[in-house]
Amino acid sequence: LRNGYPEVIFCQGKSLEHINGIISKMLELGENNILATRASKEVYESVCKITDHAIYYDLARIIVIKRKEIIKTKKNILIMTGGTADIPVAEEAAVTAEVLGNSVERLYDVGVAGIHRLLARLDVICSANVIICVAGMEGALGSVVGGLVDVPVIAVPTSVGYGASFNGVAALLSMLNSCASGTSVVNIDNGFGAGYTASMINKLNGDD
Amino acid sequence: LRNGYPEVIFCQGKSLEHINGIISKMLELGENNILATRASKEVYESVCKITDHAIYYDLARIIVIKRKEIIKTKKNILIMTGGTADIPVAEEAAVTAEVLGNSVERLYDVGVAGIHRLLARLDVICSANVIICVAGMEGALGSVVGGLVDVPVIAVPTSVGYGASFNGVAALLSMLNSCASGTSVVNIDNGFGAGYTASMINKLNGDD
Amino acid sequence: LRNGYPEVIFCQGKSLEHINGIISKMLELGENNILATRASKEVYESVCKITDHAIYYDLARIIVIKRKEIIKTKKNILIMTGGTADIPVAEEAAVTAEVLGNSVERLYDVGVAGIHRLLARLDVICSANVIICVAGMEGALGSVVGGLVDVPVIAVPTSVGYGASFNGVAALLSMLNSCASGTSVVNIDNGFGAGYTASMINKLNGDD
Amino acid sequence: LRNGYPEVIFCQGKSLEHINGIISKMLELGENNILATRASKEVYESVCKITDHAIYYDLARIIVIKRKEIIKTKKNILIMTGGTADIPVAEEAAVTAEVLGNSVERLYDVGVAGIHRLLARLDVICSANVIICVAGMEGALGSVVGGLVDVPVIAVPTSVGYGASFNGVAALLSMLNSCASGTSVVNIDNGFGAGYTASMINKLNGDD
Amino acid sequence: LRNGYPEVIFCQGKSLEHINGIISKMLELGENNILATRASKEVYESVCKITDHAIYYDLARIIVIKRKEIIKTKKNILIMTGGTADIPVAEEAAVTAEVLGNSVERLYDVGVAGIHRLLARLDVICSANVIICVAGMEGALGSVVGGLVDVPVIAVPTSVGYGASFNGVAALLSMLNSCASGTSVVNIDNGFGAGYTASMINKLNGDD
Amino acid sequence: LRNGYPEVIFCQGKSLEHINGIISKMLELGENNILATRASKEVYESVCKITDHAIYYDLARIIVIKRKEIIKTKKNILIMTGGTADIPVAEEAAVTAEVLGNSVERLYDVGVAGIHRLLARLDVICSANVIICVAGMEGALGSVVGGLVDVPVIAVPTSVGYGASFNGVAALLSMLNSCASGTSVVNIDNGFGAGYTASMINKLNGDD
């Protein structure tokens, strides 16, 4: 079905043997690129035993095995974070979107408690085709950005925070209740899902 | 900013006087269409006193005051529900999307506990450009549909159910945990938000 | 102890007889002003039977019986809301603060999903001595305002919203996790508590 | 009472000495088979010191000490999982059911986000006498399968997932709200309970 | 598929017209018995306009339209309740099971806080083929009964109680954590689901 | 105030230095017995450096420094548990009650899923003056025992269990909803509190 799309494997909770088994089969059967998410450095080293083409994005915790040329879209997906602790989740989204063939712009650490930093970059924000807002704690980034633009916004709550952040629940609820139209939400810390959905949207109606 | 978009008013919790005041001002100032959501029949009757052009969609609980021609997209937004009790939320999404200029297809009562009814309509499902899945109780519709198609899916949990459905929380959690890539979620019962987001996505990259 | 402060009675859940009994005693014993919160119109009418000096603030659901001149502070408490549905809670705070002798400024319906409306009023925001931010749904107002000013901000979550707003829990959690320093929080819908606390702060160190 | 049934010991949270003590007594007193659940490799090695007949099922984390012949039922219990991470819980159910004398069929990694894999095995699904559906995350497997068959379905939510899966709560709620008649639910990760219940049902009315 | 099974309609949240429309079609198309659950007296009176054969079980809130002879199983389903307030849910299970062709025994108000009343009926309890335990508040009935018998037990938590019963959550959690093997659980107040599942189990392997 | 009562120190979360400092001061100032709860073996060894009279109850995780003779009550406190994993909490209650001068009887592993084991000991149960019921998982022990006796029952939920036991929440809710009159509840795993309260009750009205 998903012709041209990379093969994806979610490594968390799988043994090294199991992962290498799956990847070996992928390497044999198809010619698509391979994306291994939630991969530790240890997983990367293990995968290197069966292929020379694995690249490790450590912040994103993603391994990419590139076998096909990736042609980038003309229009951008913009990925924003509220704080620096949200960057790993943002990078998971960014690398996913890039491997899926999207041009990606990053705008990190522009949380709403310092709204001027965000407003100083209105040019970048308003030129994006799809926006991913990654934020923990009060998770208000999605609402502010969603109110500024007329393109789809995907909000990703993160488990960053402590106490009444309840491992991302505060941000999740905040984002689900956003008053800004055009915003939808994915699971806590689900950078991959956000990147994948944003790619689908960005490439709809022909910008491949 | 949102040039060409309809004006939107959320009626729930506002008095009849307040609503008529806001609509009167909208009627004077702009020329856009007007969409009043969460409007009871009583609100509709009150609005009729200040305009002859109000149309009431009772299932959707929406009043539309049409002042501009609506040109429909060529590509479809498909709106699906798990059960019949989910239809009001689905209609809120459908009418919103239509007023925003989208061609809308409806496929209701195709819940996953009777998967054959859903599979019997694969043609309709696979020809959609964007899909909205509306479901209460176990909320599994989004996952099944998301796995069948390669277009963006917006999942809307509804408060339909009893006991451990916790007014839509079961469906919400289920949808946030969907294993199908390309799915994002809006608030419980938020048909308007789903319709608006789907419209934004459907019209991206040029299908206006 | 609380010399000069008004007497306060919380009417919710008390019978008309009970309320009139308490107020009668207050009228006899002291000379302070009297503030009756969470008072319905019915309560007001009943109170009118025992005094001619009751004034009813219906939006705020507060009855004031003024017996002493109220001298206003020079510095302002600013009360802001995210939406129009938050106004009753904001008015409870406003009337409370006014009866306690504070100059009060109102800035309503400036939610973060339309950040320009808020930024257009930076002058008012930056000239306040204490700020109360009243918001439901995603409750992000407190964070944005807290980041703009260097005065204490009291955030009041409201039960406005539906679905995953969980009657104010989303806004409450959002506010508790605010990244803006100088923000503290009161109970959901507790306009009285916010007005009282703001007054205490505003009058500290001598601005009586 | 439970004549012919194996003796069962739940090892989690018990010391090696304690476990060996209990098993020694069981070995002396009865002649039934012995099933030790939630047993680590360390427990197995310790048990080997007191008996030569212990077999360790490591995926299932179960030790079986076989002392009586096990006669299998003619009819099958089918055990299905949504993903590969659900397999340990499924194996706990499978080994339990086998030791209790049931013929067991396995069908793993057939989650609803790839419904075609599930539908490709309708023959196996429709020939089962009782079905156990093991799934984490959105936990929709039980509903889809329950709608396809007319035999009892036992749904086992697993703690597999992250973020808003809340350690199995999302799957649990989803399963409790299943629209498919004939489905009942056991505790999160309770493979033993599912296997035991399925066995009781499978052997009812005479298929021993 | 479900040959011989009655047609089922869940009335809650459906309009009288809608219900009568569905039932009319059922009356035309098939010859099966019809079961309408969660039906108020008003629904019953409305249904009487289109058929003379509707019987109303008011405690169970079920309408039965009998068109085929019902042949009862030889073996019993026993339905037990903890208190008298649990009886409506128990009756929903009982009538469902009877219409599905099962012999049903009732044992009500035998909650665990008066264990002697339960133990006084051990004969009835031990002669059942399948047992349904309906209980609110602490929901312990399932565990006690499950420990006494070697047949499948289906536990139904009810929303009976107040305070920390949280509308059935206390009973639900209690039942999910039962230490008695062979117990599984359905949704809060889901008497229908329990009756249907019990029937499937009772008729397995040939007792039709 | 609490003349004759032992000094109590809660060790969890305190450093060895801190604990020894507090105990040294107690040893100097008073002559009462000393009870150190939630004490690890490491704490015990550290305490041994400052006194020769410390006795360690390892199951109960309690250190007792006896300096005064303890005279036991004539009437018993009975301490029961549902399973063997509940014993540490029960022992915390037992040692606390004993040091406070009570005669304590133990009846462990008599959970309600095996009601016969409990009923076999009715003599012991009915001769107690106060009963402490310690149970995790479904926590039904308190209800069954409370229904059998006419003396005060203190129920202690434990964090024993997994999945939907939610670290003792299921047992806590179950116990709070007990239908048996005369039962009250303490915090999850709070054996000390149960032992202390039981002692207070047991010694009321003169049995010292």
Added chain:
Amino acid sequence: LRNGYPEVIFCQGKSLEHINGIISKMLELGENNILATRASKEVYESVCKITDHAIYYDLARIIVIKRKEIIKTKKNILIMTGGTADIPVAEEAAVTAEVLGNSVERLYDVGVAGIHRLLARLDVICSANVIICVAGMEGALGSVVGGLVDVPVIAVPTSVGYGASFNGVAALLSMLNSCASGTSVVNIDNGFGAGYTASMINKLNGDD
């Protein structure tokens, strides 16, 4: 078993016919006093049709049918409340304890936010044999009182409050976490349970 104790019937959720049926049987069979809790005025009027001896305590919502002389204990149960809205629950406890033969003292509206009112009555507090603390909102009364006295304290959380009081959950959690030894807790609003338990404790060891 419970010789001399009154018969108790819990009226909430029972029909007038059902209640009168139960009471009629009680009137015939025994000679004990009868206590009907959670009884509305309507229930009382209905009960008056079958007996002339019913007395209605409207604040407590209890009907008492006195058939035997009640001999009061010498020692007191003291019942305290934090606010005036907690009084109905306190009265349920008070009337229950009185009918069970206890001398009862009341001390209402002495919440911890006005600690001086509480401290002004130390004499009454310190002369009680058992204390019941009834409080909603922050529920701190139990801790303060428990720290002042050396007698058993039973804490009753009430559903009084709004917002984050969550219908008594805030008070319940607060009470379960009390640092004062000797305190135990009953269900939210369970005045009956507190009165019953307090009576059992008060009469232990001979003060009948």
Added chain:
Amino acid sequence: LRNGYPEVIFCQGKSLEHINGIISKMLELGENNILATRASKEVYESVCKITDHAIYYDLARIIVIKRKEIIKTKKNILIMTGGTADIPVAEEAAVTAEVLGNSVERLYDVGVAGIHRLLARLDVICSANVIICVAGMEGALGSVVGGLVDVPVIAVPTSVGYGASFNGVAALLSMLNSCASGTSVVNIDNGFGAGYTASMINKLNGDD
């Protein structure tokens, strides 16, 4: 904007390199004091490599790099705790407030279960200008203190406790429901936020 205020860095979840990078830039660019919160000893040692002026407050887990003289306010911020385990959070507040130029008074371990210790220090309590109440478990300290004084109280719930304290939720809810006017709340364990807010309030209207 925040002229004269120290630079603040939140260390938790940041790498040593990252922290040193940020601090190096702060050291270059400005002349303000620097406050690094949630800093482990390891972080301190790493920071010592780039500056000789770092002072480590280990209880508070704060590093201060003092570059400007700190002039203390004449009026006090009083910081109180319920227990000794709350001291780290209190010290985070204390050091924060001191570095921000406030005179700070400490009053630790005066929890409400021993109200006499608190009342013995009424002089200190009543002479404070702003009060911070730090407490875990039942979190009642804020209410009692708030009722005694007429100055603003900031309540900080801590995660100290076990079982139904739910990592600070019990204290948080208790504090949000405080009946004492003038109290507001910050996030669980947020000593920094409390210290910062208290400083803002203490210095308002001119006491710099």
